[in-house]
Amino acid sequence: MTGRNYSTGIPGVDFLITFLQGRVQRARSGELDRGASAVEWVIISAVVVAIVGVVAAIINAALSDGANKVGDCIKGADAGSTC
Numbered sequence: 001m002t003g004r005n006y007s008t009g010i011p012g013v014d015f016l017i018t019f020l021q022g023r024v025q026r027a028r029s030g031e032l033d034r035g036a037s038a039v040e041w042v043i044i045s046a047v048v049v050a051i052v053g054v055v056a057a058i059i060n061a062a063l064s065d066g067a068n069k070v071g072d073c074i075k076g077a078d079a080g081s082t083c
Contacts, residue, residue: 008014
């Protein structure tokens with residue numbers, strides 16, 4: 001299958017042989033590295049999403065704590081004091 005054309009006279013088999021020859025040539029040429037690149041991008045994206053999630057949780061906790069402090073200050077406030 002090194003560049004030779006095989007013909008069996010059966011169209012389905014001829015197509016299959018041609019298809020497989022193309023796949024073997026692409027595998028040998030290193031053209032299938034695109035899949036590895038796609039996997040790398042998925043991993044990088046997952047790490048970025050995880051970092052964004054952690055930062056969002058930290059900000060949410062800080063804002064919630066600040067809101068609770070303000071709410072407690074308002075509940076206990078009188079006319080002459082500050083928090």
